[in-house]
Amino acid sequence: MTDNKQLKILIVEDCQTFRGIAVQILKGHDNILTDTASDAIVKFRSKQPDITFLDIELPDGNGIDVLKQIKEIEPNAYVVMMTGSNKAKDVESSINSGAAGYILKPFNAEIVQRMVSEFIEKNQES
Numbered sequence: 001m002t003d004n005k006q007l008k009i010l011i012v013e014d015c016q017t018f019r020g021i022a023v024q025i026l027k028g029h030d031n032i033l034t035d036t037a038s039d040a041i042v043k044f045r046s047k048q049p050d051i052t053f054l055d056i057e058l059p060d061g062n063g064i065d066v067l068k069q070i071k072e073i074e075p076n077a078y079v080v081m082m083t084g085s086n087k088a089k090d091v092e093s094s095i096n097s098g099a100a101g102y103i104l105k106p107f108n109a110e111i112v113q114r115m116v117s118e119f120i121e122k123n124q125e126s
Contacts, residue, residue, distance in 0.1 A: 008050050009032065011023065012036075012052065012054045012055055014035040015055075040052075041069055051078050052077065054079055054080070079100060081099045081103065
């Protein structure tokens with residue numbers, strides 16, 4: 001895998017502004033968008049994304065619960081949590097549930113691209 005490979009990226013974010021920012025940052029990749037927990041699971045199963053950026057607070061559920069379901073479907077799934085909350089319990093729950101990383105909103109291009117680069121590096125090693 002090379003840095004210029006187009007990745008399938010699932011963006012689960014209920015805030016249209018942050019969803020738009022993520023799409024701009026991840027331009028050039030195959031971005032799959034959703035704004036609910038229930039649709040996130042459906043799209044994860046059907047699209048099998050390389051990376052999932054997952055909001056914790058969704059209108060129909062908790063992103064940490066979605067993360068746990070994703071990990072049951074695909075234990076090696078690369079999921080990065082996104083949230084405006086920096087509560088220690090949210091960070092700890094995310095990491096303990098298998099998240100590859102945690103991004104606080106408002107996020108910037110550098111941190112999102114760093115998570116993509118870490119995914120690419122991890123997969124070059126395996």
